[in-house]
Amino acid sequence: MAKSTLMMNGREVGFEPGQTILDVARAHGVDIPSLCYLKDCTPTGACRVCLVEIKGARSLMAACAMPAAPGMEILTESEKVVKARKLNIELLLASGRHDCVTCEANGDCTLQDLAYRYKISELRFERPEKWYPTEDLNPMIIRDFSRCVLCGRCIQACNEVQVNRAISFGYRGAAAKIITSGDKPYHESDCVFCGQCVEVCPVGALKEKKAKGLGRPWEVEKVRTTCPYCGVGCQLWLHVKDGKIIKVTAVEDGAPNQGRLCVKGRFGYDFIYSEDRLKTPLIKENGEFRPASWDEALDLVADKFKGIIAEHGPDAIAGLSCARSINEDSYNMQKLFRAVIGTNNIDHCART
Numbered sequence: 531m532a533k534s535t536l537m538m539n540g541r542e543v544g545f546e547p548g549q550t551i552l553d554v555a556r557a558h559g560v561d562i563p564s565l566c567y568l569k570d571c572t573p574t575g576a577c578r579v580c581l582v583e584i585k586g587a588r589s590l591m592a593a594c595a596m597p598a599a600p601g602m603e604i605l606t607e608s609e610k611v612v613k614a615r616k617l618n619i620e621l622l623l624a625s626g627r628h629d630c631v632t633c634e635a636n637g638d639c640t641l642q643d644l645a646y647r648y649k650i651s652e653l654r655f656e657r658p659e660k661w662y663p664t665e666d667l668n669p670m671i672i673r674d675f676s677r678c679v680l681c682g683r684c685i686q687a688c689n690e691v692q693v694n695r696a697i698s699f700g701y702r703g704a705a706a707k708i709i710t711s712g713d714k715p716y717h718e719s720d721c722v723f724c725g726q727c728v729e730v731c732p733v734g735a736l737k738e739k740k741a742k743g744l745g746r747p748w749e750v751e752k753v754r755t756t757c758p759y760c761g762v763g764c765q766l767w768l769h770v771k772d773g774k775i776i777k778v779t780a781v782e783d784g785a786p787n788q789g790r791l792c793v794k795g796r797f798g799y800d801f802i803y804s805e806d807r808l809k810t811p812l813i814k815e816n817g818e819f820r821p822a823s824w825d826e827a828l829d830l831v832a833d834k835f836k837g838i839i840a841e842h843g844p845d846a847i848a849g850l851s852c853a854r855s856i857n858e859d860s861y862n863m864q865k866l867f868r869a870v871i872g873t874n875n876i877d878h879c880a881r882t
Contacts, residue, residue: 533545533546534546534547534598534600535600535601536554536599536600536601536602536603536604537601537602537603537604538554538555538558538560538604538606539560539604539606539607541558543557545557545598548597549597550573550593550594550595550596550598551582551591551593551594551596551597551598551602551604552564552567552573552580552593552594553598554598555593555606560606561606562580562582562593562606563579563580563615563644563647564577564579564580564593565577565579565622565640565641565644565679565681565732566579566594566682566683567580567594568683568686568687568690568691568730570690570691571686571687571690571691572686572690573592573594573595574594574595574682574686575592575594576680576681577618577622577679577681578614578618579615579618579619579644580593580594581593581614581615581618582604582605582606582611583604583605583608583610583611584596584602584603584604585602585603585604586603590610590611590614593606612648615644615648616648616650619641619644619645619648619650620650620653620654620655621655622641622679623645623650623653624654624655624656624657625657625679625680626657626658626661626676626677626678626679627657627661627676627677628642628677628733628734630642633677633734634672634734634737634741634742634743635731635733635734636746637746637748638747639732639733639734640733641679641732641733642733658704661676662676663675664676665715665716666739667715667717668717668723669739669740670716670723670725670738670739670740670793670797671716671723671725671727671728671736671737671738671739672736672737672738672739672742673708673716673735673736674734674735674736674737675707675708675735677733677734677735678707678708678733678735679732679733679735680699680706680707680708681732681733682699683730683731683732684697684708684726684727684730684731684735684736685697685698685699685708686730687726687727687729687730688726688727691726691730691789691790692724692790694720694721694722694724695720696710696711696719696720696722697709697719697721697727700713722792722793723793723797724790724791724792724793724796725791725793725797726790726791728796729779729780729796738777738797740777740797740800741769741776741777744771744776744777745769745771745776749771750769750770750771750776751769751770751771752767752768752770753767753768753770754766754767754768754781754784755768757791758854759792759794759795759798759853759854760794760853760854760880761853761855761856761857761860762786762787763786764780764787764790764791764792764795765780765784766779766780766791766795767779767780767781768799774803775799775802778791778795778796778797778799779791780795780796810822810823811823811824811826811827812827813826813830835847835871839871844871844873845873845875847867847871847873847875848867848873848875848876848877849863849864849866849867849871849875849876849877850876850877850878850879851863851876851877851879852879853878853879863876864876
């Protein structure tokens with residue numbers, strides 16, 4: 531069946547039923563800016579940055595929420611559209627403390643990019659005199675309400691992407707803010723610290739606490755790798771400066787996680803630099819540990835296992851597989867215990 535068509539900036543383009551105007555534009559290489567839109571989530575039209583002009587419509591429409599219809603005639607950069615977008619961006623800039631020089635998101639901020647794109651050099655509106663205080667009581671996430679533009683992306687990420695349902699909009703009007711249940715701090719709420727809210731924040735309202743002051747976006751190198759924890763194989767971006775990881779983000783289109791991470795994958799990289807990490811096997815003699823070779827250590831363990839099995843039977847031994855191992859290693863571990871040692875006493879530390 532032939533696709534339906536519409537006119538976009540004087541060009542006829544096809545679209546599938548159910549697509550929004552923003553979907554159609556991106557499918558055909560037309561750049562409509564957006565700030566609140568989050569892929570695969572219910573569109574909200576909250577920021578009004580993606581406004582477009584539709585022939586015959588009484589007002590400008592939000593492209594992210596407006597379904598495409600056959601025969602539509604759409605302008606994405608008309609004088610009327612650009613004027614409205616500039617006004618909305620100015621209002622967003624005036625809604626809080628958006629001084630880019632001191633912001634951790636400088637260089638990685640959608641609002642900053644929009645202000646530059648539409649050549650906004652000064653504000654005509656007064657900023658609020660007071661903001662909600664910054665929350666940094668937990669070890670992972672800084673919540674700077676003075677920079678929040680209430681786009682709702684963090685709520686969508688929490689409720690629709692990760693389905694943790696820990697945050698929502700609270701209060702009304704000028705007092706509106708993003709809250710947890712009961713407006714508690716993150717560490718006293720239902721938040722599981724997956725950090726998906728930080729991942730999708732388009733401004734500097736949510737940032738990784740451990741990365742604060744360690745490097746600007748243009749100073750770091752992004753290295754793709756696989757999460758070292760469980761066997762799922764989530765894809766990560768390591769943000770590296772001077773040979774040291776300063777933060778971790780998800781690979782948006784990387785399988786299998788598709789931009790999602792858990793608390794361990796996003797924030798649990800400190801072990802790399804721990805002074806307590808063992809660099810060689812250790813054998814205890816006379817109450818003291820001494821360094822040993824792998825051959826010596828493995829021979830000792832094998833001899834001990836044989837002695838225990840001979841005296842007490844195989845069920846006197848139990849194994850615990852490391853959650854940071856790949857699935858194949860965990861499979862071999864249980865095979866060793868069940869088929870070689872002869873016991874089903876095998877578990878996995880992912881439950882912790």
